Amino acid sequence: MNTLVKELLRIFTRKVPGSLVPDSLVRGFIHAYKQLRGTQERLDFFRLVTRELGLSVNEVNTAVRLWDSAVTRGAAPATSTSASIVTSSSPDQQAVLPPLQWDAAYRAADRLASAATPLYSQLFVPISQAPDGMKFLVDMRADLMDVVAAATAAAAVAAPAQAAVPVVRGDSSSSGHGASTAATPSGSAAVAGDAREAGVHAAAAAGSVRATAPAALAVSPEEAAHLRAMAEQLRQLLAEWFSVGLLHLQHISWEESPAALLERVMRVEAVHPLGGSWEELRRRLGPRRRVFAFTHPCMPGEPLVVLHTALMDRPALCIDDILSHGDDHHHQDAQPSAAAAAAAPGPTTAVFYSISSSQPGLKGIELGHFLIQRVAERLTAEHPSLRQLVTLSPLPNFRAWLTSQLQQQQQQQQQAPAGVASSASGGGSSSQQQQEQKEQPQQLLLPAERVAVVGLARAMGWQCAAPRPASTGATPLSDLTSAAEAAAALAWLLDGDRWLSHGSAVASAPASLPAAAATSAPPSAADAASAAAAAMFSGPFAQPPQPEAAARPQPPAMPLARATGFDADSVLRPLLMRLAARYLVREKRRSFALCPVANFHLRNGASLWRINWRADMSELGLRRSLGIMVNYQYQLDNLYDNNRRYLLQHEVTTHPQVQEILTGEH
């Protein structure tokens, strides 16, 4: 490998403009890379390439001097400075450079641009022209981003204090995931560099691999900068090569698409996996369903990003509205006759219910944004009856976020000074409690929710480790129910989805329940809790009735509710809906939505239209999103304004249902 790199160096440094890079070297580079196994070997490879074929500081300095002298020579000394001449686009100021000097300025600018481009970039174009070369570069960028993440994680382990700042350096005003890419409707110009972005990703990944990162992977801040710069060089080139004008929008069809492409579409699906079922795929390609993909001429048969849509006469509020098997008219065999289809009213609503990218190496190129845009244009042209475009989207990390918040809430209490802890558990005075509330304005659960959730958990058999305060009668029960106790109760209810099995829990332990409730909570507390919960359910958190509610799977009849006045759905629905709204609207990562799906749609200019309870009760839907789903709305007239507001002011455009859910927030 060393010999290969030396040979490349010799060629690149003496390269005559327009000369070719020998095929043998291009093939040698690809071959050498494909022999590498594992992160360590790849890191060593990228280190070597970026060190030997990276940016030459001497070259840049020379080019800067040439530029300076070209501009200074051309400037009319009495009227302008070199900077004003070259940066201004004002015709008056440009006129001070005589035409001949402009040639010199352009030559110097070319030299500067080429000096500022790392040498290895000269290899990427010939690689892209080799057979499968484009795919090779896409995969190599994916590897490179993984290597940066692993190396940053290792550096954080090796030197936590230093690694947090220099290796993962980023402008604090810069955006988080993906928001650094411009996300203007045209998708142009990055607001912040990919180097920073890669650092952000590295930081995020660092959290997940920190525990296992081998120290040998640790890189210095300088090396990290070189690696990120290489990832950015690749991103810029790939962004040009995968620009939307060069992509092919393919309608995926059961009848007409090749089987190999259909199989790829099936495998790419990340949101509602098909489990390898051809029958399921056939359903998803059936009547009133449209699946589209972008493909690229250099990667034939590879759907780069795939979007599933349903054409409906109302927005889908749960995934069964779209994927339900019982709905026979969705089935291919139940195709309406041509006459019936022509007579049927056209769809009013297009629902985007799944979008998945197949190429991690194309991150930051916003193919998903462009695919949604192109499909929206196509569907509205094909179906003049369409009035609205909405998504039905998951909140993939909601459960993980909530679980960690609940853990923190419990830990905070354990670590709190004795006075605060005792006040929080009810032993302190009410002034102490008020003080505690001031110190923790971001309590996860509202007082009434705490009471209800603890009451529910106790009724289901949960026993709190901490002693519970006795109500004095003067102090409201909600003040006595500590944040930590409620967090522990909620964590217990969510753990293993206990909250969903409350009916059977009661049935299987009829004798123990009343006993548990009696020993762990005084009767007066239980009564007050019931009253608090009842008040809460009818309050602003209650979900407005939904038109299709009767058709939805409803929770089973609940003996627990009858026995205690609590039922899990009524207690948890307003609470989890509120927390979901907070997670989507208020929880931020570098000023942008923490939820990656929210960030994706909001960046595209969509708005947050609805949050839906019990919308995806599949195993995956529960594991990721606690069954909750979200509709984002794409109003074509507002996309630009929403996008600007989100990028510049970090504002999430929300609709009344979401605003109402959020009214109880602090």
Ligand SMILES: CC(C)(COP(=O)(O)OP(=O)(O)OC[C@H]1O[C@@H](n2cnc3c(N)ncnc32)[C@H](O)[C@@H]1OP(=O)(O)O)[C@@H](O)C(=O)NCCC(=O)NCCSC(=O)CC(=O)O
């Ligand atoms: C949603 C996506 C198709 C979007 O992919 P795109 O490639 O178009 O988007 P993008 O180019 O902006 O890249 C998104 C990811 O790249 C990261 N990213 C952005 N800029 C980067 C840069 N310069 N360098 C490295 N990474 C970068 C972002 O932080 C984000 O990561 P990160 O993602 O890690 O933050 C994809 O993220 C995906 O396949 N996600 C998994 C499936 C999914 O969740 N789909 C949406 C829910 S379905 C749905 O909502 C319904 C529907 O609409 O159909």
